[in-house]
Amino acid sequence: MFDKILIANRGEIACRVIKTARRMGIATVAVYSDADRDSLHVRMADEAVHIGAAPARESYLLGDRILAAARATGAQAIHPGYGFLSENAGFARACAEQGVVFIGPPTGAIEAMGSKSAAKRIMEAAGVPLVPGYHGDDQDPALLRAAAEEMGYPVLLKATAGGGGKGMRQVWSGEEFDEALAAAKRESLASFGDDAMLVEKYLTRPRHVELQVFCDNAGNGVYLAERDCSVQRRHQKVIEEAPAPGMSETLRSQMGDTAVKAAQAIDYRGAGTVEFLLDEDGSFYFMEMNTRLQVEHPVTEMITGQDLVEWQLLVAAGEPLPLAQDQVRIRGHAFEARVYAEDPDNDFLPVTGTLGYLQPPQESQHVRVDTGVRQGDEVSVFYDPMIAKLIVWDESRERALQRLATALAAYRIGGTVTNLDFLYNLATSKPFREAELDTGFIDKHADLIFHQRPQDLERELPLAALALLLYKQQQGSASAWVDPWSPWQGGSAWRLNEPHAHHLTLHCHQQDHAVEVEQRGPLYLVRAAGRETQLQGELLGDTLQLEVEGHRQRATLARTQDGFTLYLARGACHFREVLPDIGEADAAGAAAGLKAPMNGTIVALLAEIGSTVEANTPLLVMEAMKMEHTIRAPLAGTVRAFYYQPGDLVDGGAELLDFAAEGAES
Numbered sequence: 001m002f003d004k005i006l007i008a009n010r011g012e013i014a015c016r017v018i019k020t021a022r023r024m025g026i027a028t029v030a031v032y033s034d035a036d037r038d039s040l041h042v043r044m045a046d047e048a049v050h051i052g053a054a055p056a057r058e059s060y061l062l063g064d065r066i067l068a069a070a071r072a073t074g075a076q077a078i079h080p081g082y083g084f085l086s087e088n089a090g091f092a093r094a095c096a097e098q099g100v101v102f103i104g105p106p107t108g109a110i111e112a113m114g115s116k117s118a119a120k121r122i123m124e125a126a127g128v129p130l131v132p133g134y135h136g137d138d139q140d141p142a143l144l145r146a147a148a149e150e151m152g153y154p155v156l157l158k159a160t161a162g163g164g165g166k167g168m169r170q171v172w173s174g175e176e177f178d179e180a181l182a183a184a185k186r187e188s189l190a191s192f193g194d195d196a197m198l199v200e201k202y203l204t205r206p207r208h209v210e211l212q213v214f215c216d217n218a219g220n221g222v223y224l225a226e227r228d229c230s231v232q233r234r235h236q237k238v239i240e241e242a243p244a245p246g247m248s249e250t251l252r253s254q255m256g257d258t259a260v261k262a263a264q265a266i267d268y269r270g271a272g273t274v275e276f277l278l279d280e281d282g283s284f285y286f287m288e289m290n291t292r293l294q295v296e297h298p299v300t301e302m303i304t305g306q307d308l309v310e311w312q313l314l315v316a317a318g319e320p321l322p323l324a325q326d327q328v329r330i331r332g333h334a335f336e337a338r339v340y341a342e343d344p345d346n347d348f349l350p351v352t353g354t355l356g357y358l359q360p361p362q363e364s365q366h367v368r369v370d371t372g373v374r375q376g377d378e379v380s381v382f383y384d385p386m387i388a389k390l391i392v393w394d395e396s397r398e399r400a401l402q403r404l405a406t407a408l409a410a411y412r413i414g415g416t417v418t419n420l421d422f423l424y425n426l427a428t429s430k431p432f433r434e435a436e437l438d439t440g441f442i443d444k445h446a447d448l449i450f451h452q453r454p455q456d457l458e459r460e461l462p463l464a465a466l467a468l469l470l471y472k473q474q475q476g477s478a479s480a481w482v483d484p485w486s487p488w489q490g491g492s493a494w495r496l497n498e499p500h501a502h503h504l505t506l507h508c509h510q511q512d513h514a515v516e517v518e519q520r521g522p523l524y525l526v527r528a529a530g531r532e533t534q535l536q537g538e539l540l541g542d543t544l545q546l547e548v549e550g551h552r553q554r555a556t557l558a559r560t561q562d563g564f565t566l567y568l569a570r571g572a573c574h575f576r577e578v579l580p581d582i583g584e585a586d587a588a589g590a591a592a593g594l595k596a597p598m599n600g601t602i603v604a605l606l607a608e609i610g611s612t613v614e615a616n617t618p619l620l621v622m623e624a625m626k627m628e629h630t631i632r633a634p635l636a637g638t639v640r641a642f643y644y645q646p647g648d649l650v651d652g653g654a655e656l657l658d659f660a661a662e663g664a665e666s
């Protein structure tokens, strides 16, 4: 077994490989780019080597630098993870040439599976079932058309040079075949520089079912059950599960034996995945084979109890597979959800930002979080915006799915937009609960998945208002400069002979909402969204203890760059305070000077010292939470002094200037 390995990757997969290596007593070497100098995988490794600038093509894709790092540190083997160089035959060859073990398949296997059409030909020769169709070199349109007529419509035209869904076109009748073929060839030529086409029977509701296979150097080959990865968006997997719902033992062994046969057809070694299209009638067809450890391998680990990275290390070190096929057991059900910094409501565009607040669900034998980031880390523009993989397991699919929904609702991420709500909606949707899976799932059920959670304003607004008030009180009393006994600091809105009412405007669910909060001792009466709610609450740190008409619950309040996020048992409520123009402050407030609405920076002073101004005249501009706030004269009066200069940082509540309202005591 190796003494030391180098992980030629970053993020969650690098952290994940390091964990297994450490458990096996193997020393680890990380590599990192400029952007990853302080990242988690660098911290976790025993040592780390800088390999270049942030762009992957200037660091993680530079095989020579990675091999140099392995030589410099005495690493005997390299684990490529997935992506980057994990299926790069040239890199695998360079490792072999330099006497460094590549923890993966032989170079020849990578090359054989690198071309989708070559892979299909190899599998066909090995007796692995392919989708009925024509894969030949003769591209005479009449011949392609005859093949389509022969297999019957609908058919799928696929660019031989394409892959991953690119260059596919459905043809539903003979009338449209010629034009569709011409268009598909034009697109393929433009995209891949090659217009060769294959024609396949179009499976209208297939599932993507992939078999995890493992082969060692002694010719043993096993399958470790299957994963259903049908829930994809634009050929990106979103939620994966194992085993595949409704899979019979017979079908599992048929697909598993076929997958092992496919691997042995190319003298495979190590971890591999054979992807099939599973039709509604139970027939299955080879799609492609991936010669790397897949992102979704943890769901297989959860139901088999095996550590697939450990298996990879054992096989790469020349040891036999830990289990024979008849020793492989599966138990229960597992899901994996990929948590991304992306905006599902904006076509899933990746979102950068600082993970200002990051609190994953509590890990247990049922919940696993594979991540490469910590609170405070940046989601980088240079790499895949994955924040984590959330993996759950339980004895049944139903119970595992409940775990997934609970864990998704408990995942607290502030500071960037994420796909958590989208994942939650998907996982709790009826079609998904009922395992109505096929590769068109997300398009078919978009209405269920993309909607905002029911705008439970009536429930959320009072909680958000109370949370904000308690936060302000907490900030007010926490600031050293403030006289805690001053009646202005209690934030209790106390007024002599008046009800203690706070008037707030909260922006949430894309709207401004006027909220009145009346405090009666420990009780708060909140009037908002046409309702009056009585509640109590206490904010300790970021934990809010709430009681609403006898119902006690705990929530978490996170400050984000543009406001707050209140994490409740059922999802999160994002809100910010819409600040009133100081101009409405009352005379007493004016005499007490004008305070900073929240922590911020002074941007500009707009009035001369000693000048007399009309009410509502802009006096000062400050920046807070990336927004500019103009402090205006609450009444006509005289600017006597500014307490800060542009560029100064100020705490929330700080007096900013001395302003004498007209007629006020001097």
Ligand code: MV4
Pocket (backbone or CB within 6 Å): 131, 156, 163, 164, 165, 166, 200, 201, 202, 203, 204, 206, 207, 208, 229, 230, 232, 235, 277, 287, 439, 440
């Ligand atoms: C198909 C198909 C239906 N019928 N082939 C998409 C990319 C590549 N992996 C193969 N793909 C498909 N091939 C036939 N004859 C449907 C798909 C397909 C798909 C397959 C697996 C996972 C997600 C998919 C999403 C859209 C289409």
